Amino acid sequence: MTGQREPGSSREAPPTPAAVEIAFGRYRALLEATVGDAGAGWRDFVDALRRPLPACVWSRPGRVDGAELADLLAEQGVAADPVPWLDGAPGSALLLPAGFKAGQHWWYCAGLAHAQEAVSQLPVRLLDLAPGQRVLDLCAAPGGKTAQIALALGNAGTVLANDFAPERIAALQGNLDRLGVVNVSTTRGDGGNYPAAAGPFDRILVDAPCSSEGTLRRNRSLIDKVGPERSLRMASRQRALLRKAVKLCRPGGRIVYSTCTFAPEENELVVAEVLESLGGRLRLLPAAVPGLASAPGVTHWQGRSLPAELGRCLRVWPHANDTGGFFIAVLEKAPDAPGLPEPVPLGFGLDAGDGDWCTEIAEHYGLATPIEQTYRVHRRTRRGLHLMAPDHAPPAAPAAQGSGMFFQRTNVRPPKLTTAGALLLGAAATRQVLELGAPAERDAYLRREPLTPAPAARADCRPGQVIVRHRGWSLGVAVLHRSGELESLFPRGWSGAATGA
Structure with a gap:
């Protein structure tokens, strides 16, 4: 397949309308069937994919609110508009001009905000989170959704964030540290084989690896890679992830399955196969977000009729809200379905004298409240100490790559706060x-x-x-x-x- 770029265009130039037609033409009837507006809707879709995607950031609750963040942007001459259909999500989402590099600004380095595509913030909103829930993010890197989950739980309780590669875990942990998240333990492994020893979860997010067709507006090179063959290759892994999520979900709990692709092979067909295999132990809930222009899930594809309940899924076409493309299914496990036993908890400890390190830091910076009274302090490495939410209770298996935040180095003299520790504790410092x-x-x-x-x-x-x-x-x-x-x-x-x- 060729991108058919305009003569003389750069690598970042938008694909031609003909290239979009070649790459995504098989979705034309699908779009017109779910959205309507034959002809015009398709032209709007093609035009949207050729435009750059607006940037989006959300404010870190507890550090800055949306109005303050908008004021900081205004001081830089940057227009920021609230995203009404994300109102009520963890942090306030602001739309920014296309091409805006949030990571190059001081307020981002200070952990006041996180950059995340607007439509990518929807899955966490549909998890229906509440403090006290035990949550698993099965495909977590680079961590934006994990941080949303953690902060929606009040930065307390237990969130497990899993991904498969060390470098992805490192990026995930870096974002959590910058944002001051202390209620997450990270694990590394194939989500499709996640061990049952982890115990049951009240909420599970499966933001599945996919062909990423819906991200074309920020990844132009995809125009040469998409196609049904790629989607079919992805689908087997996606089914394995969703099946594993169902097994790990507590009876009566909720699973959100999402992708950033248009392909029914990776979306409705995956959900339909898992629903069919579970014989009524899983049901689809309506996925709806007030104020968001969305389309229902597909119930007919390439001559095949799918269960009518798949219409409860949510599709976001790029031209409807000036976003990327997205798909979400919200599933509930039957209350009488089989469940897993509660996990063996991971033990935590301190070496002799570790409490003195915390006292020394608290006295040095004039912290009125001892660190141990606000957080659970533990030692994972010889380098220093970690802290986490007092009620954070990860399981003994799978082995955690990290639990909470590495906040203090004790292998240097005098002991030193990490940058993440300073961002977290600095507001309380008086000296x-x-x-x-x-x-x-x-x-x-x-x-x-x-x-x-x-x-x-x-x-x-x-x-x-x-x-x-x-x-x-x-x-x-x-x-x-x-x-x-x-x-x-x-x-x-x-x-x-x-x-x-």
């Missing part, structure tokens, strides 16, 4: 806090450049480790030298994102 008021100083800190703050800014700090703030929000940790120079300890892996801070 050794250095406020950078000038944007130029703030940006130099984020780029790990040496700087010398004004004497007034460092007057209340003695030489040594300090928490750096800007406008009251924590940015991270630094060392204040006797010379007055501030040595940034902002992570190298994060500082590259701050080049446009």
Whole structure:
């Protein structure tokens, strides 16, 4: 298949209408059957796929609200519009101009917001989350949905986030740390073989790996890769993931299955096969979001009639809300279906003297409340200490890659807060806090450049480790030298994102 780009166009140029027709023409009758508006609807669909996708961020609850985040953007001359059909979701979602690079701005580095495509925020909303639920995100990286789940639960309780590759787990953990999430344990493995020893979950998200057809607006190269053969290859893995989710779901619990593709082979057909195989132990719930222009699930495809209940699924076509493409099915496990036994809990411990490390940090920064009274502190490595929500209770199996947040290094002297620890605890610090008021100083800190703050800014700090703030929000940790120079300890892996801070 060829992308048929315009002569002289760059690699990022939009595909031609003819290329879109070749790649997605098999969906024309499907779109017109579910949306209507024959002809015009298809032209709108093609035109939407050729346009760049608006950027979207959501505010981190507890650190900044949507209005404050919009004000920060307005100061930069960036227009931000609320997404009405995401109202009530964890964090306030704001639409931004296409091409906006949220990760290159100081407020993103400070964990005040997360960039996530608007339509990709829908599955968590349809999980019907409430504090106290035990939740599994079976295909979690890069972590936006996991963070939404965790914060919807009040950053408390137990969330397990699984993915299959170490580098994906690292990216997932990085996002959770930046956003101050402490109620998640990460696991690594094939979600289709997730062990029953993990126990039952009240809510499970299966945001399945897919052909990603609906992401064409931000990934132009897909135009040369999509097709029914790819969708058929993906479907077997998707069925395995959904079947495993059903087994792990607590009787009466809820599963949300989602993809970012248009292909019925990866969507309705997967759901239909799993429903049929379970003989009434699973039912489809209506998937609807007020204010969102959506279409029902497909009940006829390529001469095949599917169960009418598949119309309860939700399809989002790109032109309907100026988004990517998406599919969601909401499933409920029968209350009388077989369930799993509760899991063996993972044990946590501290070495002798570990409590002294926490006391030393609390005294250094003037934390009024001992760290151990707010969080559960535990040691996973020789490097230092982790903390997590007091009621976080991951299972002993599968083995956790991480539980909570690595917040303090104890293999250095004096002990040092990590950047994630500073973002989480910095608001409560009353000593050794250095406020950078000038944007130029703030940006130099984020780029790990040496700087010398004004004497007034460092007057209340003695030489040594300090928490750096800007406008009251924590940015991270630094060392204040006797010379007055501030040595940034902002992570190298994060500082590259701050080049446009």
